[in-house]
Amino acid sequence: MIDIERFLEVERKRINLALGQYFPPDAPPAVSAAMRYSLEAGGKRLRPILTLAAAKTLGSEDDADLEVACALEFIHTYSLIHDDLPAMDDSNLRRGIPSCHRVYGDAMAILAGDALLTLAFETVAGYGSREGYERKAVRIAAELSAAAGAAGMIGGQALDLDAEGRDISLSEIDRISALKTGALLRAAAACGGIAAGATEQQLKALRAYGSNIGKAFQVVDDLLDYESTTEELGKPAGADQVRFKATYPAFFGPEGTKKRAESFYNEALSALNELDCPAGLLKGLAKKIIDRKK
């Protein structure tokens, strides 16, 4: 029986300790302070956790997996910093504290985001500098860049901006969610698989799993924004409605949205059957995502 709470606690601690260790030591303090501020603001560390859980599920006990996991968190944190900018979502609060640009100014927040995105690939290159890791590092860089780039997360953000303030179809909402959130979660699971030496079939299963928990995550996110207070969320609640953003509750109402989350959850679980190994950890993670309250 896997103790998911224990796994989360131990791995979050390892991740939090490791994140600062890949910073270039000779970076000017102005920019590294802004990078650290957003990284250390907390957060669930869902993406790096997912990478480590996928690797562990396939039997990896390699300490180097942690570098791959941290690369995922760097990309996620950069995306939050840029999304919060006045030119984008204009959000003053993130993870319960003022967002990066509110503390360091817009210019430094742009640079801190750029630097974290770059650091993600520097960290993957560091991972690949070990003898015998080169091919895995190249595949991880390919997976990550495709997921984070114009046909992935950034593309989703572009579609989301484009959709603001106008009626959009359900298939558009689905596509935005799949790109904005699903792509990076899918890559998080797949990168853990690559690090662990997954077969093609296992990688396919991990991608389907990641993609579906990404969808479930976005649905729950929208629901929490719809139902919660700002204090509970740690970021402005109801912001989606104020900005007329494309969300699931606007389409299905809260009850229909919950059902949708459950259906993605079930799809994620059935993808795991193709892994051909015990996947209690990944199942537990999916459950946590469905049940989360913030």
Place this chain on the structure above:
Amino acid sequence: MIDIERFLEVERKRINLALGQYFPPDAPPAVSAAMRYSLEAGGKRLRPILTLAAAKTLGSEDDADLEVACALEFIHTYSLIHDDLPAMDDSNLRRGIPSCHRVYGDAMAILAGDALLTLAFETVAGYGSREGYERKAVRIAAELSAAAGAAGMIGGQALDLDAEGRDISLSEIDRISALKTGALLRAAAACGGIAAGATEQQLKALRAYGSNIGKAFQVVDDLLDYESTTEELGKPAGADQVRFKATYPAFFGPEGTKKRAESFYNEALSALNELDCPAGLLKGLAKKIIDRKK
């Protein structure tokens, strides 16, 4: 005898044709249009040219070198898009036409920059997906990310922002220039070397060469901004003075600045002696940088 003009013409054409080929085909048009706009606005293509020239100097005739070269241009173009944003240098004109955010808005310009940075590493990963190229790709990703990141180009931009409107020392100007411009030119030369299988001594020479032509380039850039009209430059002239930015002419006057450019040029040439192969092409490039009028 090397025909530098012919080399530049042929290679620029190859680069311009290639740049669009690495775009993910399924990216939303909104963001790829903004990416293309800035890429196709022209520019000297100095960084990819430098990569190809370094590789050719060491005897490489590999078509795949072009991918590495394009990655350098993606990073350079992203940095221009973000630098021009209102929150940063607030520049309306770039390469003779309205800058990216003036056409596509600030939000899309931020995303286009992010996407080009990501595309650089996706392209390097594509380069490394060939059998036997994995190790070179990892080393190129390491070189590029270090040069572009918080301890390189982004760090230089952060220092530059920090220095605006106050008196700074010559050593600070030197450091800003070395990071803002020198780091990526150094990486451009080094990445060409890595692609060509350079020895450690040759890589060291290429880095010293690139670093010094980077310094020369920045000095000439400052001088052109000081002396030119907006029409000649294709970007707002005199902008540095208006913003009280740290520049060489403000320190040495125009004549002293020219001498400084020549001294960096001479250092670049002497670094080439350590290459142990004919380096007429790289010498010719350095001369072009010193003599350029825009």
